[in-house]
Amino acid sequence: MPRPETVSSVTERDLVAAARARDAAAIRTIVRQNNRRLFRIARAILKDDGEAEDAVQESYVRAFTHLAEFEGKSSLATWLTRIAINEALGRVRRRRPTVALDEVSPRGRGATVVPFPLVAAQPDPERAMAQHEVHAMLEQAIDALPDAFRVVLVARVIEEMSVEETAELFGLKPETVKTRLYRARAQLRRSLEAKFGPLLTETFPFDGARCEAMAGRVLARLAAMS
Template identity: 50%
Template sequence: MHVATTRDEAKVGGHGDEELVELARRGEEGAIRALIKRNNQRLFRVARSVVRDDAEAEDIVQETYVRAFTRLNSFRGDSLFSTWLIRIALNEALGRTRRKRPTTEFEKLDALNTDPSGGGVIMFPTFTAPVASDAELARKQIREFLEKAVDDLPEDFRIVFMLRDIEDMSTEETASQLSLKPETVKTRLHRARRLMRAAIEKRLSPTFSGLFPFDGARCDRMADRVVARLRDTGAR
């Protein structure tokens, strides 16, 4: 694919994906860069949900772009360009895991956690305002804990959870990407949420006893005030 440099990224950044794809077909470097930046995070998360390794996920994302931009003529526009990229990334990631080990038996995983209770949406904390260093450390620790909890999910639950709850794809889109029935997507998402909730509760439950502390000097001051009130009452 010949890449031209006649348009920079800033000039094409306001275009929609369809326009960018057409420009990319003509080798416009700015359009290619814009499409890459628009899809980087989603593709990395999808790949990371499969391989659970940052470096390999990044390599998968790179391979996805190379395959996509060298085969743009095969993209017919039947789906969103981002959807097409996700499919390529998933195929690459899943192909790598299959070459490393036998394919996971989905039936065994689907038999896990059949209890229908629980399964509400897991709300991931978001931070948009500037934070101080101590808050930044807390945010980093929360993120690392949540990433570990996602990594610990069974593979097929993990992929569904990433697409549905983190990338906010619809049930139908997720089912199409993974060649599953929508009902299967719903079931796996429900079980993934239950496993995430269990992991979060296990981590946090030891700290519940320390909530709303009323001890130390604060406790002493309360005793002082009560004793003083009692003395005043007795003096009347």
């Protein structure tokens, strides 16, 4: 007896069928559902925002023009991700043909970004600038990881894929995924400690306008008590 179909599988099949007929709404839905994952994976391979965006666009065009080849053996997201990986790797090979990428070549899901420092309820230019700088340093540290470690870190930590999903996408054994993630985290931790260690004494700043405002309030309170 066949298994009952789930709502999600019916929805995906309907989306694919509509996209094959070039239904604009279906295509937009598929793109919106997969944009972040495809960009992050392509960005992990290419280490360049603009080129990663181009690679994702080319991947979508290739996918939608060959949608008849999607057999549903894997999820649509997995199928699209494989196309994006192949496109990104092809660009790396064309850009640096002497670089071996065997360790990240594929064989064959969104994430929550925790802001640091925490964002205040009201816009705070100083905190916004600090947050931007922290994000930039974090991205630089991730970019500095070896290719094989970086793609696994992005897949497992940033995109929150399972060990099995990551192993399937990159043609690795689950144990290899775990080992590379462990080493990526260790290397990233060392890099961030070197970058942020000297900055710890400057955390929780209370200067500039906030300092002056405090002085003004204290003086006002003292004047009121006179």
